[in-house]
Amino acid sequence: MRYKPKFDNVTRKSIVILISGRGSNMQALLEANLPCRVAAVISNRADAPGLAIAERHGIATQVVSHRDYPDRESFEAALAVAIDRYQPDLVALAGFMRILTPNFVARYQGRLINIHPSLLPAYGGLDTHARALKDGVKIHGCTVHFVTSDLDHGPIIIQAAVPVLMNDTPETLAARVLREEHRIYPQAVNWFCRDYLRLDADGKKVLLNRVEQPGITLIAPGLK
Ligand code: NHR
Numbered sequence: 001m002r003y004k005p006k007f008d009n010v011t012r013k014s015i016v017i018l019i020s021g022r023g024s025n026m027q028a029l030l031e032a033n034l035p036c037r038v039a040a041v042i043s044n045r046a047d048a049p050g051l052a053i054a055e056r057h058g059i060a061t062q063v064v065s066h067r068d069y070p071d072r073e074s075f076e077a078a079l080a081v082a083i084d085r086y087q088p089d090l091v092a093l094a095g096f097m098r099i100l101t102p103n104f105v106a107r108y109q110g111r112l113i114n115i116h117p118s119l120l121p122a123y124g125g126l127d128t129h130a131r132a133l134k135d136g137v138k139i140h141g142c143t144v145h146f147v148t149s150d151l152d153h154g155p156i157i158i159q160a161a162v163p164v165l166m167n168d169t170p171e172t173l174a175a176r177v178l179r180e181e182h183r184i185y186p187q188a189v190n191w192f193c194r195d196y197l198r199l200d201a202d203g204k205k206v207l208l209n210r211v212e213q214p215g216i217t218l219i220a221p222g223l224k
């Protein structure tokens with residue numbers, strides 16, 4: 001019998017990834033064998049190291065620099081033109097560092113997701129690792145969520161928790177979290193591309209189809 005791919009080019013969704021810098025989450029998505037096509041990587045910074053990684057993977061890249069525009073609205077209008085050229089099913093923010101206005105977010109409602117380096121709703125915004133260390137929390141982590149106009153408060157798709165260790169610096173903690181980011185972001189995109197994600201009636205919670213939910217308990221520091 002002929003091999004029948006589960007995702008042929010008709011059903012396969014396409015995604016555009018937005019970056020601002022290093023691009024390690026983008027790289028994790030590119031190397032995850034996702035059931036979708038990465039149509040393009042767009043950066044708001046010409047010097048983003050992630051652009052070269054995307055090019056090495058044969059992905060189309062484009063720079064839309066916010067510095068070329070007088071305000072957020074005109075920057076976002078240009079960004080939307082760049083994105084819409086690819087008609088993506090999903091736009092994935094991967095270390096994208098510009099806050100998006102309600103107008104832009106509305107245009108991509110339900111198909112715009114972000115990875116954030118904290119266990120939301122704790123530590124939205126910037127400098128999450130330093131703030132978590134300052135508070136002395138013992139568990140920290142990362143979150144993939146749908147983007148809404150409420151910054152870092154959109155419906156949560158998946159989270160990973162890591163222990164905070166006594167001698168952690170923002171850098172060592174960030175590295176421990178980043179390893180988990182690279183695991184959960186491809187998982188979230190995989191679910192999206194398979195149409196496994198939906199929102200509950202009030203649009204606040206993500207429900208998962210056809211996915212078992214065992215999970216494990218993390219206690220930090222561990223019990224002795
Ligand atoms: N936009 C909306 N509307 N909602 C979200 O949840 C968003 C978003 C845009 C980006 C990523 C986010 C994060 O994961 C993200 C989520 C940048 C800033 C920020 O303050 C805050 C949150 C996030 C990304 N940016 C400064 C700004 O003025 C610029 C900082 C810089 O360029 O270094 O846009 O944390």
Ligand code: GAR
Pocket residue numbers: 019020021022023024025026050094095096097115116117125126178181
């Ligand atoms: C990641 O830790 C990501 O969660 C975070 O920046 C890093 C980007 O790394 N995102 C934000 O803080 C968004 N405000 P990467 O470019 O190597 O993926």
